[in-house]
Amino acid sequence: xxxxxxxxxxxxxxxxxxxxxxxxxxxxxxxxxxxxxxxxxxxxxxxxxxxxxxxxxxxxxxxxxxxxxxxxxxxxxxxxxxxxxxxxxxxxxxxxxxxxxxxxxxxxxxxxxxxxxxxxxxxxxxxxxxxxxxxxxxxxxxxxxxxxxxxxxxxxxxxxxxxxxxxxxxxxxxxxxxxxx
Numbered sequence: 158x159x160x161x162x163x164x165x166x167x168x169x170x171x172x173x174x175x176x177x178x179x180x181x182x183x184x185x186x187x188x189x190x191x192x193x194x195x196x197x198x199x200x201x202x203x204x205x206x207x208x209x210x211x212x213x214x215x216x217x218x219x220x221x222x223x224x225x226x227x228x229x230x231x232x233x234x235x236x237x238x239x240x241x242x243x244x245x246x247x248x249x250x251x252x253x254x255x256x257x258x259x260x261x262x263x264x265x266x267x268x269x270x271x272x273x274x275x276x277x278x279x280x281x282x283x284x285x286x287x288x289x290x291x292x293x294x295x296x297x298x299x300x301x302x303x304x305x306x307x308x309x310x311x312x313x314x315x316x317x318x319x320x321x322x323x324x325x326x327x328x329x330x331x332x333x334x335x336x337x338x
Contacts, residue, residue, distance in 0.1 A: 167188055170188075196240070196257070197265065200262050200265055200266060203231035204224075204228060208223065218328060224270065228266070229304075229320060229323075232299075233320075238308060244258050266296065267292040268292075270296070281337055283332075283337065284337045285335050291335060298331055299324065299327050303323055
């Protein structure tokens with residue numbers, strides 16, 4: 158990911174991994190599949206499925222803050238910012254590469270949160286008509302201005318206090334927006 162999708166070859170990947178090109182191809186088939194798997198694995202490592210499987214009895218705000226911290230930690234890494242910049246740059250691969258990125262990363266995470274929110278709607282903790290939209294809004298709130306500044310290279314890694322304040326205010330805003338009426 159450090160060299161960008163276009164800047165990497167299967168030969169280079171094999172050399173860096175210390176294996177043969179045949180080994181890389183036998184595991185992944187092609188560069189696109191390897192890229193997709195790398196994104197999926199990173200998301201799974203930083204935001205594992207069980208993060209969204211908490212028992213509904215737990216405090217909703219605490220659960221959302223935990224999800225928010227995992228998400229912000231994932232998207233604010235230098236490698237994640239570089240990957241996002243690469244996906245946004247004109248001429249970066251074709252639309253298929255961008256679709257693979259979307260499916261393996263953002264879409265997976267949004268679907269997991271939508272399922273999490275659905276359980277909270279079912280037990281009356283939230284009032285959400287469009288779960289997919291609410292999940293998308295949650296993650297957009299979490300990125301906010303801080304992430305935009307980081308993407309533009311205008312802000313370095315935030316302090317833990319800055320992250321905590323940003324996450325708590327974003328989660329509280331989200332909970333107010335979807336509080337039962």
